[in-house]
Amino acid sequence: MDAAQLPGFAMVTSTPMVExxxxxAVASAVVDxxxxxxxxxxxxxxxxxxVDGDRVLVTITPTYSGCPAMTQIEHDLTEAxxxxxxxxxxxxxxxxxxxxxxxxxxxxxRKLAEFGIAPPVPMxxxxxxxxxxxxxxxxxxxxxxxxxxxxxxDSCGEPFDLFKEF
Amino acid sequence: xxxxxxxxVGHADDNLVxxxxxxxxxxxxxELEEDIALGNIALDHLGVAxxxxxxxxxxxxxxxxxxxxxxxxxxxxxxxLLLVEQPNDDFAHTMTRGxxxxxxxxxxxxxxxxxxxxxxxxxxxxxxxxxxxxLRHSSSWVIRLGDGTDESHxxxxxxxxxxxxxxxxxxxxxxxxxxEVWQGAxxxxxxxxxxxxxxxxxQHSGGRQGLHSEHLGPLLAEMQxxxxxxxxxxx
Numbered sequence: 001m002d003a004a005q006l007p008g009f010a011m012v013t014s015t016p017m018v019e020x021x022x023x024x025a026v027a028s029a030v031v032d033x034x035x036x037x038x039x040x041x042x043x044x045x046x047x048x049x050x051v052d053g054d055r056v057l058v059t060i061t062p063t064y065s066g067c068p069a070m071t072q073i074e075h076d077l078t079e080a081x082x083x084x085x086x087x088x089x090x091x092x093x094x095x096x097x098x099x100x101x102x103x104x105x106x107x108x109x110r111k112l113a114e115f116g117i118a119p120p121v122p123m124x125x126x127x128x129x130x131x132x133x134x135x136x137x138x139x140x141x142x143x144x145x146x147x148x149x150x151x152x153x154d155s156c157g158e159p160f161d162l163f164k165e166f
Numbered sequence: 167x168x169x170x171x172x173x174x175v176g177h178a179d180d181n182l183v184x185x186x187x188x189x190x191x192x193x194x195x196x197e198l199e200e201d202i203a204l205g206n207i208a209l210d211h212l213g214v215a216x217x218x219x220x221x222x223x224x225x226x227x228x229x230x231x232x233x234x235x236x237x238x239x240x241x242x243x244x245x246x247l248l249l250v251e252q253p254n255d256d257f258a259h260t261m262t263r264g265x266x267x268x269x270x271x272x273x274x275x276x277x278x279x280x281x282x283x284x285x286x287x288x289x290x291x292x293x294x295x296x297x298x299x300x301l302r303h304s305s306s307w308v309i310r311l312g313d314g315t316d317e318s319h320x321x322x323x324x325x326x327x328x329x330x331x332x333x334x335x336x337x338x339x340x341x342x343x344x345x346e347v348w349q350g351a352x353x354x355x356x357x358x359x360x361x362x363x364x365x366x367x368x369q370h371s372g373g374r375q376g377l378h379s380e381h382l383g384p385l386l387a388e389m390q391x392x393x394x395x396x397x398x399x400x401x
Contacts, residue, residue, distance in 0.1 A: 062213070064209075064210060064213065064292075064296065065209075065210045065211075065212075065214045065217065065289070065292055065296060066206075066208075066209030066210045066211070066212050066213030066214075067209075068209060095217055095285060095288035095289045095292065096284045096285060096287060096288025096291075097288060097291070098288050098291045098292035099292065139199070140199040140203065141203065141302065141303055142199070142203035142205075142207070142303070143202070144202070146206050146209055146210065164299075166295055166299075
C-alpha cells in the first residue's frame with residue numbers, strides 16, 4: 001500500500017505546513033496602527049512567521065528606531081494569532097538587516113497612493129497623490145509620523161504626506 | 167563593567183539624554199513644524215537608546231532590562247557625553263548642539279555599522295540614515311540663523327562659543343581620522359553660516375567617566391521620579 005494512503009498520513013505531514021500558512025495569513029493581515037490601509041506585510045515590517053510545535057514565532061523589524069507603533073503591532077499580532085486559536089505566540093523584534101522603504105510592496109505603494117500618501121521615491125520625483133502633478137513643495141521634513149514628511153502641491157493646492165524614502 | 171557593555175551603555179546614554187532634552191521643546195518650539203520635528207528626532211534617539219540598552223543587558227547577562235539602565239541608575243553611573251546634557255537654552259543652542267552631535271553620530275554609526283555584533287551593526291545601520299536626516303535639519307537651521315538677521319547671527323555665534331568646549335571629548339573618542347572628517351564637515355557648515363569657532367581651545371571632559379556638569383542631575387530627577395517613587399511601576 002502506498003504510504004500516502006495510510007490513515008493519518010495527510011494529517012502528520014501536512015498539518016505543520018497548514019499551520020504555518022494559516023499563522024502567516026493571520027499575521028499578514030494585521031494592519032499598521034498609524035496607516036491602517038496598509039498591513040504589516042505591505043510595509044515589509046513582517047519578516048518571518050514560523051511554527052515550532054504549538055509555538056508561533058513572528059519576527060518583525062521596526063521602520064524607524066523610534067517607531068512608537070511597534071508595541072501596538074506586537075500586541076495586535078499576539079491578539080490576532082490567539083484569536084485564530086494559535087495559543088503560544090512569541091513576537092521577536094529584529095534590527096538586522098535594518099528596514100528600508102524598498103521593502104514596501106507594490107501593493108503597499110498602490111494602497112498608499114490611493115489613501116493620499118505619496119509612496120517613497122526620491123523627493124524630486126514625487127507626484128501629488130491628488131492630481132498627479134509633478135514638483136510639489138516640501139513643507140516640513142518631519143511629518144505626522146516618523147516615516148512621513150509634509151508636502152504641498154502648487155497645482156491643486158492640496159497638502160499631503162510623503163512616505164519618506166529611507 | 168565589561169568594556170564592551172560600557173561602550174554600548176555610553177552610546178545609549180547619549181541618545182536617551184538627548185531624547186529627554188529634545189522632548190523639552192514639545193509645545194515650546196518656535197513653530198508647530200519644529201515641535202513635530204524635534205519630537206520625531208527625540209523618538210529616533212529614544213529608539214536607538216532602547217535597542218542598545220537591551221543589547222547591553224543581554225551581553226552583560228545579569229538580567230538588566232532597558233528600564234533598569236534608563237530609570238534606575240544615578241548620575242555618576244550615566245556615561246553620556248557632556249554635550250548632550252547641556253540645556254536647550256535658545257533655539258540656536260539646540261540646533262548648534264544638534265549639528266555637533268549629528269556629525270559625530272554619522273561618523274560613529276558608519277563605523278559601528280561594520281561591527282562584529284550583528285545586532286549593533288543593524289541598529290547602527292538604521293541610525294546612520296536617521297543621523298543624516300537629523301543633520302540636514304540641524305545644519306539648515308544653523309546656516310539660516312548664522313546667515314540671518316543680526317540677532318539670529320549673534321545668538322548662533324553665542325551658541326557655538328558656549329558649546330564648542332564640549333566637542334573635544336567626542337573627537338577624542340572618534341580618533342584622529344574620524345575627528346578630521348568631523349572637523350571638515352562642521353567647519354564647512356559654520357563657514358556657510360558665517361560663524362567662527364572660539365580661539366580658546368579649552369575642552370571639558372569626563373562624561374564617559376561619569377563626571378558630569380551640573381545639568382544632568384536635574385534632568386535625571388525629572389525623568390526618573392516616577393520609577394523612583396513607585397518602584398516596579400508598569401504602564
